[in-house]
Amino acid sequence: MFSYHNIRQADVCLFLRHVLRHLRGEVIALMDNANTHRGKAIHELSDRFTRLHIEYFPPYAPEMNPDEGVWGMLKRALGNGRPDNIDELTEDLKREFGLIAGSQRKLRGCIRQSDLPFYLP
Secondary structure, eight states: OOOSSOOOHHHHHHHHHHHHHHOOSOEEEEEOSOGGGSSHHHHHHHHHOTTEEEEEOOTTOGGGOTHHHHHHHHHHHHTTOOOSSHHHHHHHHHHHHHHHHTOHHHHHHHHHHSSSOOOOO
16 A cells, blocks of 8 residues: 555554454554554554454564565665656555565565564464
8 A cells, every 4th residue: 555645543543444354353463653553543443343452563673573674675676766756656666565565485584584573384
């Protein structure tokens, strides 16, 4: 999902509702401590949907966040490019995100490089 505006708490709630509609059973959301991930709306959502468990990374601990690995891959892939406009940048990002999302090896590598406990087979 790409957004041309800053993500707000309401956007995070919409995303979490979407996840809950499409996944059965318990859902654990790992989030950093951004203001958009905390607050009344997020807590009300987790209270309403008891199968949603929100866990927060410790403050100032990017080394634990697997998405830092994704951003690193994107920077390496796009670092020498020069899109002429926002549409070209969007297409470049979509292409590279797709390559990462389509690779279990790359995604697992992002988890392995983090300091999270590893539970994937």
